[in-house]
Amino acid sequence: MTKLRVGLLFGGCSGEHEVSISSARAIAKALTTDENANRYQVLPVYIQKDGVWKDREIAQQVLESGKPLLISDEARPGDRIPQTINLSEIDVWFPILHGPNGEDGTIQGLLTLMQVPFVGSGVLGSAMGMDKIAMKMAFSQAGLPQVKYQLVMRSQIYSNPCIFPKLCDQLEAELGYPCFVKPANLGSSVGISKVRNRQELETALDNAASYDRRIIVEAGVVARELECAVLGTDYPKASVVGEITFNSDFYDYETKYTEGKADLFIPAKVSDEITQKIQEMAIQAFLAIDASGLGRVDFFYVEETGEILINEINTLPGFTATSMYPQLWATTGVPFPELVHQLIQFALERDSETKRN
The missing domain is CATH 3.30.1490.20 (ATP-grasp fold, A domain)
Incomplete structure (x- = not known):
């Protein structure tokens, strides 16, 4: 059986460069595990912090070390994608670029122009998922309750x-x-x-x-912070609900990425009624911004009043083995390697449907 060549695109120009490397390492491992090893060939492509793309050999070195490359010189605009990178050998892209220039529709526009399928939301869903104002306007139109x-x-x-x-x-x-x-x-x-x-x-x-x-x-609102993962395209499904607790003043960057600063509880200790309502709202939010493939939707649950308020959607959430999104699906019954496989299959299905139309 011919293996599908997966272009694992990671790194990027945002402040979440290191997080992207961690996510890519976990995905690369999942693509070479169990049945996926017979299905896929991983072709890593690394984007430096200055926007220069690096080919497979260097990208593999970054994956193995887990550390970003030091930028030695400034590249000219025409040199950002060197000729040594053969983009035509990629069958499907798996972009795992967090933050600006990665999950805001920019890289999705480039991949769309290449006319090669890719995992995750397209230009519209990515841009709306990244822009908190556009996102909130879409949620409002969908009738989803939010904080002022x-x-x-x-x-x-x-x-x-x-x-x-x-x-x-x-x-x-x-x-x-x-x-x-x-x-x-x-x-x-x-x-x-x-x-x-x-x-x-x-x-x-x-x-x-x-x-x-x-x-x-x-x-501000005094509430529990609950999260739900979504998987699919036109008929997305929602995972179990998880909860994040922390001792810091709010869930800031340090708390998110420092081990031991926050605790995840999966599934969250909430009633079946609250769980079902959050799952329904998560799918509503996913569809409201035209997301595709994956998304993690965050909520505030005000126990005193029973209110559930949507906070935001993340169309390219952290994807390490300990990140909330894959953990939610693992608890729901979709282990990490199978989750990665399903995401690639959704990308291929969406591309096939687009070309038919």
Whole structure:
């Protein structure tokens, strides 16, 4: 049987470069495990932090070491994809590029132009899943309940000194404290601040504006943080529900990626009714942004009132063996190697349907 050649695309230009390497290592291992070893041939392609693509030999070295390459020189735009990389030998791409330039529709647009199937959402689903404002607007249209939020533009913060105090007054009146200030287009909690007073609000807005020209400010809520994984395309399925607990002030970058800082409980200790409602809402959210393949949907569960509020969807979540997304599916009955196999099959099915139409 001829093996399908899988282009494992990892690294990238975002602040989540190291996370991408960890995810790629787990996927590469899964593609060479059990039945997958007879189905697939892994062809790794590594993108440096400066955007330069590296061929199989160097990419394999990065996978084995688990460490990013040091950038020795600045590449010219025309040299970003060297001729030594034979893109035509790839049968299906498995991009595992977290953050900007990876899960925001940019790489998905390039892969679409190549006319080769790839795992995960297309341009629209990826872009909406990355942009918190567009995402929230789609959720609102789908009737999914959310916390109160306000859009802030960088120009409102810097253009006129007289406008800024009025902006803060408005945010205090409409959202109150505590609230969260977030760049619209970053992942892994980068640039996010929890604020409790005017001084912290001003500092947080200035910090978020250094990352993005569009900022979102959300009302704080006392709630349990629950997550549900989604798998599929037109008829997606939802996993069991998991819960994240932590001792830090909020689920920031350090808490996410430092061992022992957070605990995962799978399945979460909630009623069957709450579980079913979250699963239904997760699928609604997945379809609302036109996601495909995989997605992890995060929720706030306010036990006092019974409210379930959708927080966000991640269309390319962390994919290490200990990440929430594969763990949710493992508990649901889909082990890691089978999960990777199913994702590739969904990519091939979607590509075949697109070409028929």
